[in-house]
Amino acid sequence: MTHVHTPNLLINGRFLGRRATGVDRFAFETIRALDQLIELRDPLVAGLQVEIIVPEALTALPNPFLHVGLRASGKGGGVRWEQLALPQAARGRLLLNLCNSGPLMYRRQVTVLHDAAPTRVPDSYSRSFVAWYRLMAPRLGRVSKRVITVSEFSRRELCDAYRIPVGKIGVVSESGEHMLRVQEDEGTVAPTLNGRPFVLAVGSLNRHKNFQLVAEAARLIDDAQFDIVVVGGGDPRVYGVGKDALPAFVKHLGYVSDGELAALYRRAACFVYPSRYEGFGLPPVEALALGCPVIASRLPAVQEACGDAVLYTSPDDPAELARLLERITADAALRASLRERGRTRTEELTWRATAARLIEEISPWLM
Numbered sequence: 001m002t003h004v005h006t007p008n009l010l011i012n013g014r015f016l017g018r019r020a021t022g023v024d025r026f027a028f029e030t031i032r033a034l035d036q037l038i039e040l041r042d043p044l045v046a047g048l049q050v051e052i053i054v055p056e057a058l059t060a061l062p063n064p065f066l067h068v069g070l071r072a073s074g075k076g077g078g079v080r081w082e083q084l085a086l087p088q089a090a091r092g093r094l095l096l097n098l099c100n101s102g103p104l105m106y107r108r109q110v111t112v113l114h115d116a117a118p119t120r121v122p123d124s125y126s127r128s129f130v131a132w133y134r135l136m137a138p139r140l141g142r143v144s145k146r147v148i149t150v151s152e153f154s155r156r157e158l159c160d161a162y163r164i165p166v167g168k169i170g171v172v173s174e175s176g177e178h179m180l181r182v183q184e185d186e187g188t189v190a191p192t193l194n195g196r197p198f199v200l201a202v203g204s205l206n207r208h209k210n211f212q213l214v215a216e217a218a219r220l221i222d223d224a225q226f227d228i229v230v231v232g233g234g235d236p237r238v239y240g241v242g243k244d245a246l247p248a249f250v251k252h253l254g255y256v257s258d259g260e261l262a263a264l265y266r267r268a269a270c271f272v273y274p275s276r277y278e279g280f281g282l283p284p285v286e287a288l289a290l291g292c293p294v295i296a297s298r299l300p301a302v303q304e305a306c307g308d309a310v311l312y313t314s315p316d317d318p319a320e321l322a323r324l325l326e327r328i329t330a331d332a333a334l335r336a337s338l339r340e341r342g343r344t345r346t347e348e349l350t351w352r353a354t355a356a357r358l359i360e361e362i363s364p365w366l367m
Helices: 022-039 078-090 127-143 152-162 177-181 212-219 258-267 282-289 300-309 318-330 332-348 351-365
Strands: 009-012 050-054 068-072 094-097 109-112 146-149 169-171 198-202 227-231 250-254 270-273 294-297 311-313
Touching: 009 078, 022 050, 022 068, 022 282, 022 351, 050 078, 078 094, 094 351, 109 127, 109 351, 127 152, 146 152, 146 351, 152 169, 152 300, 177 282, 198 258, 198 318, 212 227, 212 318, 227 258, 270 282, 270 318, 282 294, 282 300, 282 332, 294 300, 294 318, 300 332, 311 318, 318 332
Parallel strands: 009 050, 009 094, 050 068, 094 109, 109 146, 146 169, 198 227, 198 270, 227 250, 270 294, 294 311
Antiparallel strands: none
């Protein structure tokens, strides 16, 4: 039996030192749910001692968890820290990497690879990132005891793109329930909305997020009875045209806080998610958790995550999206039925289920 003070599960905490992305959100919420399972003395985590390791530069970082330790070890940061200092700090214990990367020379580890995006949609990333990922992902797939991903679609992708045997890859889902903890902030967004129904979209310069589809659909709608509210960076290149070429009912809010975003989700007639490639599709699930109807690209991973709770559209057909936008904003009964289906779907997707499934996946190596 493990001595009570010796952690038998170490978590790669490199992600705590950077601005959170969707992958970092997955890491944080999974650890938070694990912390709660330990608090509740769930039999699944009996005897589990967990510690997060971060670079020494993050020594002052407050520990947000009750039962998961936080230890700073090793100089440097980023990739260099992860490759050189982290394996030394792990010293033969089981290391869990939750964010697509880990030390290439360490054998006692389990790695979560979320998708094969750098290989499938390389023009969304820098060339150096794509080159590093193409080297790292297959190698991590080989040295890790187990690889975890977030959908059956991604499981097939990792096997296909990185030659990781499909039997070595486990699947855990994600959740949008963290959005329910966000304190809504209506104050700042309310004045910019004029009482008309609106559709919410998040602008992104990432090519595969395919935001231009929304801009093209908007240009096909005459005399719109609703607004399209775009949040995210204000870079005009997202639209594929000058902002001025867009109809007046497209409103730009720029960057918004989590609280403002939650308020927008709650009030929107729907959220549009036109992406071309996803390993899971967290934003539509977050929207569903807040009771916001969704129109999303017909992608295998999004269909896996959202089931029949959203309306699907082709990522290549602006006319189809334009029709769906007009339909959903005009039809209150349709919106109510989508909200109901969304509620049912999000009740099944919880971070606690993610954490429990993850522990089941890695338990053979926790001895």
